[in-house]
Amino acid sequence: MECVQSKPNDGSSVLLVVDDYPENLVTMCAVLQRTDWHIVTASSGVEALTVLLEQEVDLVLLDVQMPDMDGFEVARLMRGSQRTSLTPIIFLTANEQSPASVHKGYASGAIDYLFKPFDPNVLKPKVQALLEQQRNRRALQRLTQELESARAFNASVLANMAEGIVVVDETGIISFANPAICHLLDTPDEQLRGTSVLDYVLEPKVQSWLESDFYKHYRNADTYRVHDAVLRTAGGGQLPVALSCASLPCEQKAMVLTVLDMSLERNLYQQLEQQAVTDALTGLLNRRGFYQAVEGMLLRNEHAEQYLVVLYLDLDGFKQINDSLGHDAGDQVLLWVATQLKDCLRPYDVLARMGGDEFTVVIDGFDYPEQAAKVAEKLIERVSMKRQVDGVDISLGVSIGIATYPECGSNLDGLLRAADIAMYEAKRAGRQQYRFYDQNMNGRARSRLMLEDSVRNAIEGKNFSVVYQPQVHVADGRLRGFEALLRWQHASVGEVPPALFIPLLEETRLINRLGSWIFDQGAEQRQALGRVFASDLVVSVSVSPTQFCMPNLAAELRRAMDRFELQLGQLEVEITEASLVNNLSHSHKQLQQLREIGVRVALDDFGVGECSLSHLRNLQLDTLKLDRHFIAGLLDSPRDAVFARSIIDLCRNLDILVIAEGVETLQQYEWLANNGCQVIQGFLVAYPLDAEDARSFPARFDWSRLRG
Incomplete structure (x- = not known):
């Protein structure tokens, strides 16, 4: 008890x-x-x-x-x-x-x-x-465990000494080179250290370190792989390699490059006879060729953030065709199936005939494993058919099992075993369908596909709407403006949470189809509000990372402003930290264009990302919005409170307006008021309103309940 x-x-x-x-x-x-x-x-x-x-x-x-x-x-x-x-x-x-x-x-x-x-x-x-x-x-x-992890990391580096390993600092200068890379480049360690790694990179071609993909991925702290890189050796020779680059912990300000010598592999492929790796009937890879192709992929994907997926295909109804019509007819069907499968895949995807009526497909580069479901459905649709062979009507289908690396197996044998099990589950479930080895993933794949279809239908059916959440000045309760928020009212399930559908709109780039409409809605509402409010009222609209990368973003906003006759400063775009710091050069250009057409710029969700404070000085910002999760922790976290107070003081000195999002309690309001925050937004002020209620908001807003 x-x-x-x-x-x-x-x-x-x-x-x-x-x-x-x-x-x-x-x-x-x-x-x-x-x-x-x-x-x-x-x-x-x-x-x-x-x-x-x-x-x-x-x-x-x-x-x-x-x-x-x-x-x-x-x-x-x-x-x-x-x-x-x-x-x-x-x-x-x-x-x-x-x-x-x-x-x-x-x-x-x-x-x-x-x-x-x-x-x-x-x-x-x-x-x-x-x-x-x-x-x-x-x-x-815990400290001991962390030290053990560090020891394991160092042991892992030593264990990979057969591969070339180079550590470079944030300027691309080599600070460490293991014996393997010295041997590959035919250059002693003391000669490598202190030189730029780009001195040895022929492919991909790079003009400068700061403009390179190496530096971009170092800044983003993610993994960068080049499968067909070429290095220059001391004697002027060219060495084909696969590069894998990953940032070390941020305090080390360095990146590690792992170099896999590909020359032996390429020479081996040149020496092998075609029959050794190719299925004689279909021209696809055979089992041996499949293993050779995929095992290298697994090595390159060992630390990748993207997914590698194995699909195991077994034809439904083929045995009956082979038994009743003979092997020649069966061979015709297998040739036809191989052609259909190749037509559905990209040139660099791996497709093999494992024997009999079994085929395998390996696809690399998925952002999430459920994307494999779309490929499986495409393959099933293409292979499933009714046609004549030697004048006899036949029916054919395919069952597919799907396994992801490394979740379903740490090596190729494990992946094939998992995919084979999933394939038989598909057969037991009724054939001509697919199954993930993880049944939970199977359900998620179906749910995601259904959600994506629902979102597409909602765009076509114009089921999205915009609501407006007020922003008021802390000092006197005067209305500063509204933030336009996207909402989706589903016909059968009701209101869908934005956290569910907005990331999907972004991932599928469907947000681009809604972008112009959202801008028009915000601009139209500002025009309508202009009949009853002062000219300095601002309406804010969010711009997603995908939209922020659009070269015509400023033109789209300019069109909306002209259409609804808005003045300078009446429309504001909210941009997340991640969007701004992903490509600083692009961000500077984009922000400059926005300011030229009179659009205010707000940095959204500040406090949850990794934005450097220097960006507040270097980027041309009008507004900074403290994230709701940050506000929620102010009263319980002295560190958060000190940080928030410092940000507010810094923004005041830089003439940047500070808006606190997600203000829900009087205690939060009082803290913000006492520490210089200028504007608040959240349920304490008002829930999001439809367009009509937004126009009458000041008449219904009781400022005295906040002032006590």
């Missing part, structure tokens, strides 16, 4: 009190009640052990004399378990007070041994000290 008290906060210490007398448990709960202590009780040794198995406990206060299993036995069992071997134990007893009992208690693993009745002023400091000791022990354990 648990004591009747509030749920523990994150970071609370958990105390387990064990006593076979309920009145003693109640007393202990009352004595030990603190907001940062969470008390769990047990009335027997068995129940105590059950609790210890189910949750982490920081301290056990254990009665000695209990029926069935006494405290000494519980302590002995705890010390014998790795999970609880270091959990502190305080024995509390009224009867077992002899020196022998005390010695037995300490021998069984107790930290302390107290006699009932005990003095709370003695017990609570002991508990406090032991809990602090336990916290320190766990902190040390």
